Amino acid sequence: MGGDVIKPITYFQDMPIRKKIQIINILIILPSILFLTITLYNMTLNQVMERALRSSDHKLELITNTINTLFNNIENYSKLAIINKPYQSVLNSDGTDPQSLEDIQLMYVGLTSLVESSPYIDSVVIQSIQGNKTYYTNNLTNVTENNLSIYPGDQLITAKGSAVWIETFQSPFLVNAQHINLLAVGRRIINISNGIPLGYIYINMDESKLSKLYGNDEEGLQSKLMIINANGTIISSNDPGLLQTTLDTEKLQMIFSNDNSSQIFDNGKETTIISSKALSKKDWRIVYEVPSKALMKDQWKITLFILGYGALGLLFALVLSIVFSNWITKPIVRLSRAMMAVGNGKLDTRSPITSKDEVGQLAYKFNDMVGEIQGLMDTVNQEEKQKRSLELRLMYSQIKxxxxxxxxxxxxxxxxxxxxxxxxxxxxxxxxxxxxxxxxxxxxxxxxxxxxxxxxxxxxxxxxxxxxxxxxxxxxxxxxxxxxxxxxxxxxxxxxxxxxxxxxxxxxxxxxxxxxxxxxxxxxxxxxxxxxxxxxxxxxxxxxxxxxxxxxxxxxxxxxxxxxxxxxxxxxxxxxxxxxxxxxxxxxxxxxxxxxxxxxxxxxxxxx
Incomplete structure (x- = not known):
């Protein structure tokens, strides 16, 4: 039995050194490749996830800026409309004199121009303060005082002329002969001469057009882009089926606890990247959600490609670097630690001397220098103490x-x-x-x-x-x-x-x-x-x-x-x-x- 074990050992000892190194490398490489594969995969996965998070943040930043700009433009249109002279004149008159008829015509021209000024403005409605007079663009039908109750007039009164954004609702009137989902901004119209409220203006936006503004994404990503309110209700989305639904409680907690940042969400079934940013209007937020697997579908191929071309060289370099770096750098590390200790004030530290090469000579001179510094420090500190004592005595002696x-x-x-x-x-x-x-x-x-x-x-x-x-x-x-x-x-x-x-x-x-x-x-x-x-x-x-x-x-x-x-x-x-x-x-x-x-x-x- 013992001879059977000794023969392979003797055979290995008699082998040429080149073959010995090859056999040792194989024995080391086989288990190491598996370890390196897992490590590189995780590293690459983390890097891809980080890039995905940054990309989501950047994408959402661009979309947020675009939507904020659009909302600001719509508000500016409404601000200009409430001081329009024909609008003021029509709402302030009884409509019987010829001038009023001319102003009404100018009002309808102005409403048409307002719709044509932006592709995202779908329609405009103006209502008198009593609710008995209503004016709207010609693409609206079945507009009644009862239908207009969907607009929150009490909020407009409280806002005192400021813009009030109205969340998505299905129009009770017909827009181009159909009911569609609208968002609206409303303002109270005030007589610019005496400050008396005259009526309200509502600028409607087609939600489907708004979703197209941010809804385009790379094919196959299965991403969701949506605008939510403070309660998590979706008021606009690139997926129409999500409108008026509410996000999961766990998602909402993550969105509102990590303000304006991207996070990884895992509900046990699917892992997604969720980014959110606050919009400048009301308490709305825009949310971007994309499945992580859609971003990682080519990750394994990348890992295999890296391993196929770099595994052998990496492992060979790793073995050589471990052996030779430990052998060469151990005295240097000891000397470095001694220097750090001296730098922290431990002047009794000395570096071990294990050789007479350049590192050993450096350690010898270092120890000699530290010894001299320690002696000088003791001398200087003693002199400083004596000087301070003498100065204090001299100060006391100044009582003339x-x-x-x-x-x-x-x-x-x-x-x-x-x-x-x-x-x-x-x-x-x-x-x-x-x-x-x-x-x-x-x-x-x-x-x-x-x-x-x-x-x-x-x-x-x-x-x-x-x-x-x-x-x-x-x-x-x-x-x-x-x-x-x-x-x-x-x-x-x-x-x-x-x-x-x-x-x-x-x-x-x-x-x-x-x-x-x-x-x-x-x-x-x-x-x-x-x-x-x-x-x-x-x-x-x-x-x-x-x-x-x-x-x-x-x-x-x-x-x-x-x-x-x-x-x-x-x-x-x-x-x-x-x-x-x-x-x-x-x-x-x-x-x-x-x-x-x-x-x-x-x-x-x-x-x-």
Missing amino acids: PHFLYNTLETIRSMALMTKAHDISKVVKALGDFYRMSLNKGQELIPVIQEKKHLESYLYIQTIRYSHIDYIIDFDSQIENCRIPNMLLQPLVENSIQHGLREKQTGALCEISGFIETKDGADVVCFVIKDNGKGMNEELLANIWHREQNQLDLSSFGIRNIQERIQLRYGPGYGISISSVIGSGVEVQLRIPLAFDKKGLPERSVKSS
């Missing part, structure tokens, strides 16, 4: 000693001149100021805390400079917003020291805060405005362009705040300054709106 001395001197003077109540207020303000300035080392604080900080500082300053007044107006929506500590006080201090201190009377510092939208995102905007002496353009430019060793304390404070903001939030935020000589300075500061205790995530070298 002379301010403390001046405040203490103020307290001493008040102790000599007044009772202890005012002194207590100043001392409390000073204590609150330093308590909120230090803030237990917290870098982010609520806006309401910064507001209290400003109030303490400005209260002390107004005691010192009695001619200075201030207004703080923050929107209540930003009170719990988180902002960096000591963000606004240096700007207010600059406003007082350089703008208001030397102003004799009427010195005012206004601080406001509110939410505004910038590039589609909400930001917090703070405005510090004074009415001091102001600055010219040269002084404004010097604030940003002075060398580091040339900065005075005010410029340094502004630059420091600008750098703190942009370091934390990015270059899209910060300070802008404007000024007019003699009118003061306005400083605007913008940062992102953040209510979380941690604020927005700090920008680091990795994410930048």
